[in-house]
Amino acid sequence: MADSASVMGCVVVGPPQPRWSSFREDSHRRTPASRRSNLIILRPSPSSCSLTCPTSTIFQSLISSRPRWLREVENGGSRSLKKKSSYWNHYTSNEHVVEGPLSKQHKRISCFLNHHRSCSSIKRFVPRVFSDKSTFPLLKHTLDNVSVKRVCVLNATVGPDEPHAASTAWPDGILEKQGLDLVDPEIGRAELEGFxxxxxxxxxxxxxxxLKNGLRYLILPNKVPPNRFEAHMEVHVGSIDEEDDEQGIAHMIEHVAFLGSKKREKLLGTGARSNAYTDFHHTVFHIHSPTSTKDSDGDLLPFVLDALNEIAFHPKFLASRVExxxxxxxxxxxMMNTIEYRVDCQLLQHLHSENKLSxxxxxxxxxxxxxxxxxKIRxxxxRWYFPANATLYIVGxxxxISKTVYQIEAIFGQTGMENETAAAPTPSAFGAMASFLVPKLSVGLAGSLSHDRSPIPVDQSKFIKKExxxxxxxxxxxxxxxxSNEDMKSPQIFQHELLQNFSINMFCKIPVNKVQTxxxxxxxxxxxxxxSALHFRINTRYKSSNPPFTSIELDHSDSGREGCTVTTLTVTAEPKNWQSAIKVAVQEVRRLKEFGVTKGELARYLDALLKDxxxxxxxxxxxSSVDNLDFIMExxxxxxxxxxxxQGHExxxxxxxxxxLEEVNSTGAKVLEFISDFGKPTAPLPAAIVACVPxxxxxxGIGEIEFKISPIEITDAxxxxxxxxxxxxxxxEVPKELISSxxxxxxxxxxxxxxxPLSPEVNVTKVYDKETGITQLRLSxxxxxxxxxxxxxxxxxxMRLIVGGGRAAESFESRGAVVVGVRTLxxxxxxxxxSREQxxxxxxxxxxxxxxxxxxxFICMEFRFTLRDNGMxxxxxxxxxxxxxxxxxxxxxxxxxxxxxSYYRSIPKSLERSTAHKLxxxxxxxxxxxxxxxxKSLQNLTLQSVKDAVMNQFVGDNMEVSVxxxxxxEDIKSCILDYLGTVRASRDSEIEQKSSPIMFRSYPSDLQFQQVFLKDTDERACAYxxxxxxxxxxxxxEGKDLFESINNISVDDGEFLS
Structure with a gap:
């Protein structure tokens, strides 16, 4: 099989730059937008659905923290912003740093603000119908990657067995009162204001x-996952604290301190994972650890804390490690220098042009x-790494708690104090108490509570209080x-040959309103x-016709990393439609600002928020503990x-x-004034207007032509x-049901x-598997x-419907029919x-x-639902x-x-996609x-051909539903019989016969090794x-069953041994 493998390398030609060999993701790649908070509270991350409902909070769904567009690096990495398409690969502390596929690396990192910032405010909880998640092999690139984020309430508790006195119910009738007078007339205005x-x-x-040395700490008991905890050391220093000749030094220290720690390395065999990232405002080192090792009942927390103490406050800046x-x-x-990253940089530079964030x-x-x-690094x-400038988070x-506090004091209590001198070796953090606090750990780990701390320079031996x-x-x-008396900034234009579509961002920047009352x-x-009303209006009314835009998003979210609240209107469109797209976006914003939401919209979205x-x-x-911790930190x-x-729900x-209704409309209108009143003397000035264009x-009929656009044309549009x-x-009119009784x-x-019966051989209509808890049925x-x-x-x-066939069932004459058909639906x-709106x-x-x-x-449909109010x-x-x-x-x-x-024509503009496509x-x-x-294939398709390609796969014995x-x-069986059992019975044994066999190119082939060059301003490369x-x-x-072969080998070995 190796003989028939194809190998492709793709190199982008441009000015020489260093090779990219990465290891983490996250330290720098966080962008302003990457961490904006959407206010409503924390939800567990769903584990079983592809339907995206990421973690958020009553404060992260209601308010909005500029979403985390970046993830974190395991074992050290920079955080950066990238919600959609830039990721970095990450490494974990129990393995060597290995560079992952570029397709994933570019989805994990980015340093800044993404042009799709956070769609949180508008898209956070509004459910979506038939969002298309289709992907292509290798890159698994989705066409629009719509993510549905829902209202959440922060959660963290001791565990499922602990009683909770608070009621989860909310008063009946709230919705019926919406749009009317919701305030009880008997309650005086003064009382309401007091509340x-x-x-x-x-x-x-x-x-x-x-602690006395200024180190702050937070401890939160949380039983998910059991027998594990999170320990994160947040040092309040980041790239924003760098001088002109230190740009990138905070990230460098993160790498050197984290990967140079011997105590961290000693945790590798315990099941612990570790990581780090650097952002504008902080550097975070974190360890995810079991509470004890498998072969002992000793407490691992002291060793984790000791490793964090060494990493943050006592690193060894060895020349070899620095190099x-x-x-x-x-x-x-x-490696991170993708076109998406460059767009992020442009947006960030213009949004914060007046300060160092840019x-x-x-x-x-x-x-x-x-x-x-x-x-220089030391x-x-x-200057910045001292206890009073750090916060320790322990959740798990x-x-x-009192024992945990004692361990924190024992490990960190002397760090930064004046009796810490360069000459005296540092004793074990626990001294005589070590045997009591960590009684039964292996010698290797116990030895990590040791004396090895880097010597402190003589000029630092004297204690100086830092804040x-x-x-x-x-x-x-x-x-x-x-x-504001300032002049309005002219729209900025970033034009690049690797861009395919038009996008524009209008930014508004205001102080963060702390949510405390x-x-x-x-x-x-x-x-x-x-x-939420704006999001729904745009995505229903215009999707029912042929809109001039690809997407319109409005985000209003807080950013701890940027120290501000940012409102962003983002419009994307085909370049030929850019003016019409802008007009539709601002027109809808003005309509909402001028007329407000309707009574029905108020009732609808308030109801949805309360239900969620x-x-x-x-x-x-x-x-999970990590979700709780991230929420608390933000x-x-x-x-x-x-x-x-x-508490959040109540x-x-x-x-x-x-x-x-009146207050909702007046409060919301203020958010939109920078768009709806654009050009008026009294309107808030946009912080920046940035267009990114090809x-x-x-x-x-013509081919490629130059795309021209000017700032004045943008303003005029x-x-x-x-x-x-x-x-x-x-x-x-909203239907209460789609099928009447x-x-x-x-x-x-x-x-x-x-x-x-499940099969002709077994006369049983129900099979229950005790080990998995799964029940199997078959309908008539x-x-x-x-x-x-x-x-x-x-x-x-x-609920997930799986339909066999997928794109493999496409005929030669109708290539693309299934994927286009699914998108059409x-x-x-x-x-x-x-209607779509209904x-x-x-x-x-x-x-x-x-x-x-x-x-x-496959073709897959997935439904995520709540059981409240007959949701299932x-x-x-x-x-x-x-x-x-x-x-x-x-x-x-x-x-x-x-x-x-449009997607096909954009392939040559992406290094990774071009490589994957040719491969x-x-x-x-x-x-x-x-x-x-x-x-050519797309041109051959018709509505009927794509409909047939999809619906011919939706037949009884070719579908499977899992819930x-x-x-x-009782409820699930009733739903299954009523709504799946009444689907028209049909069979089509020809589906599999119509599927053409998959033919791999024979070896040798002149295409087995290929090198492709793309034009770019910067040098990058990838290989698959x-x-x-x-x-x-x-x-x-070849159709050979490997399981059968393995069994035969086992039998043969047994006969040989006997």
Whole structure:
């Protein structure tokens, strides 16, 4: 099989730059947008669904922390911003640093603000119908990567067995009162104001303390996952603290200190994982560890703390380590330099042009990184790395807080004190108490509580009291406030040959409003409702026609890393439609600002927020320690009150009853003034307007032509859109159900749904597996169903429909039919007689998130739902309607085809995608089923052909439905029979026969080794190696069953030995 593997390398030609050999992700790659907080509270990360519902918080879903577009590096890395397409690979502390596939590296890192910033405010909780998650092999690139983020409430508790006195219910009738007078007339205005000024409750289990040397610490018991804990050392220094000749030195120290720690290395065999990242405002070292080792009952926490103490305050700046990390960082610098990263840099530079945030990207400057010696690095460390400038977070399965406090004091108590001199060796952190606190650990680990600390320079032996900055990050902003006397900045244009589409960002920057009182939370709730309406209006009204834009997003979120709240309007479009796209965006913003939300919208979105908040409160014992810790760290950076999920829900319910339509509209209107009143003397000035555009565009019949655009044209398009006539938003009729009880009864009579034996050989209609908890059934129409009752997500569930075939079933004449068909279904969004708007609102009311995906093997639909208010039945109704009454529209097909056409033309502008595309074609002998459909194939498709390609796979015995959730057996069986059992019975044994075999190019081949060059301003490179391998069921390309071969070998060995 190795003989038939194809190898491809792809090199981008440009000015020489250092090779990129990376190791982590995260230290610098965090962007302003990367950490904006969306206010509403923390939810557990779903483990089983591809439908994206990332972790957030009543403060991270309601408020908004500029989302984490970056992830973290395991074992050290920089954090950077990239929500969509830039990731860094990361390394873990129990393995060597290995460079991962570029396709993943570029999805993990980035240093700054992404042009898609956080779609949180608008998209945070609003459910989506049929969002398309289709991907292509190797890069797994989604077309729009829509993520659905939902309202959350921060959670952290001791565990599921602990009683909770607080009620999770919220008063009936709140929704009915919305849009009317929500304030009880008997409650005086003074009483209401008194309530709104009162402080929100603080997390009851969060313990805070401070050592004499200034080190602050937070401890939170949390049982998820059991027998593990998180220990994060946050040092309040980042790239923003660097001088002009130190750009990148904070990130360099992170690398050297973290990877040079011997005590960290000694934890590798314990099951601990470690990592680090650097951002504008802080550097964080973190260790994820079991509470004890497998072969002992000793406590691992002291050893973890001792490692963090060495990493943060006593690193050894060995010349050899400095050189090693210098090479790694220079390599990292080049690898992360994708076009997305460059766009992020441009946005950040213009947004914060008045301060150092625009000049202090954590990755640093190549020419400076090459020059620093160990002394230069050590001096920066001495200036900033001291206990009073750090905070320790410990969250996890901790039973004894007083013991944990003692361990913290024993490890860190003497660090930075005046009796710490260069001459005296440092004794074990625990001294005589070590045997009591860590009784039964291995010699190797016990030895890590040792004397090896780097000598402290003589001039540091004298204790000097140091204090952290009062404000983080220490920068001054030019706020976008009404009445500013400054002149408006001209729109900035970033033009590059690797860009394919037009995008524009309008930014507004204001101080962070700390959420500490009920009034603060109420303001956040009102903004959330207001902005959700805009998101829905744009994504339903215009998706029903052929809109001039690809996407319009409005984000309003806080950023601890940037020290401000940023509102961003982002518009993306095909270059030819850029003016119309801008006009639509600003027109809709002005419509919402002028007329506000309707009574129905207020009731709808408030109801959805409260439902989701209630569900999250019920999941209070299921949030992971790392999610809790991240939320606390970000909340502290922003000055928000930290609550647990139940407190957050109860506080939300309390303020919801005081919300009025007039106040929602007046509060929300202020957020939009920088757009809706653009050009008026009283309007807040945008902090920046930045357009990112291609150098050339494709014109049918002509080819590539130069794309021209000017700042004045952008300004004129904005003003023209605001001058368009507008009308108030009409109220929409929202269906309470998609299938009425009378229709359902008729279906039952016609189709007589029932359960049948799973197979002809076994006369059993139900099989229950005790080990997994999975129940298997088969319906009379041939559809197999699996379900599992699980309490992992309280009062929630997920349903997945898998349809065999996927793109592999495409015929030679209809290449691309399945993937375009799935997108067409997604673009249309209609079922039966219901419009897209009605279906979307039905999903909003029932908190249903639905995604649709096509892969090489399957078509998959996934529904995430809550069981509150018949949410599961609503999800089953939607699935039934898709299977029985899907609507295929010409305009949806046109949009889908155009999207894939644009996507294909953008391939040459991406190093990774170009490489992957050529590799797959070379290896699979030009088979288009495993790459993006070509323009010729797209042109051959029709609406009927794509419909047939998709729906011919949706037949009874070719589908399988799996459901997992917190439901009863009675309810799930009822839903299965009513909505899946009444699907029309059909069989089609020809589907598999129509699938063409997969043919790998024979060896040798002139295409086996290829080198491709792309034009770019900067030098980058990537390489892929691929070839046929056994599939998930153990069959090779020749059809050989490897499991059978292994069994035969075992039998032969047994006979030989006997």
């Amino acid at each position: 709104l000024c009162s402080e929100l409750p603080s997390h009851p289990k969060l313990y805070r303390g401070q 090693k990390e210098r090479r790694a960082i220079l390599s990292e610098l080049q 000049k202090r990207f954590p990755i640093g400057l190549e020419e400076q990184i090459k020059k620093w010696d160990a002394d 001096k920066f460390h001495e 399965d901790i039973d004894n 952290r900055h009062a404000v983080r990050p220490p920068v001054k902003h030019n706020w976008s406030l009404p009445g 009920y009034g603060d939370l109420r303001n956040v709730l009102m903004k959330r409702i207001f902005l 908040s209630e569900q999250l409160a019920a999941m209070i014992d299921n949030v 909340s502290d950076a922003l000055g928000h009150m930290v609550m647990d999920q139940r 506080s939300l319910v309390a303020v919801a009853g005081t919300v009025t 150098t050339k565009v494709h014109v049918e 904005i003003k023209a859109g605001l001058e368009e006539p507008i009308e108030a938003e009409p109220e929409l 009378s229709q359902l009864q008729k279906l039952r009579v016609e189709r007589s749904p029932s359960f049948i 129409n041939g559809i197999p169903v699996n379900y599992k009752i699980s309490r992992n997500e309280a009062r929630g569930g997920v 997604s673009e249309g969004g209609r079922v039966g007689n219901f 279906v979307e609102l039905f999903c909003v009311n029932h908190l249903i998130n639905c995604s649709l995906e096509s892969t090489e093997e 039945r609503a999800a089953f109704q939607l699935l039934h309607m898709v299977l029985e009454h899907s609507v295929w529209l010409d305009d949806a097909f046109d949009r889908a085809r155009q999207l894939y056409l 797959m074609l070379a290896m699979l002998n030009g088979d288009e089923r495993f790459v993006e459909p070509s323009p 997992v959730g917190d439901f009863s057996e 190696i691929a070839g046929p391998a056994p599939n998930r069921w153990g069959f090779t390309i």
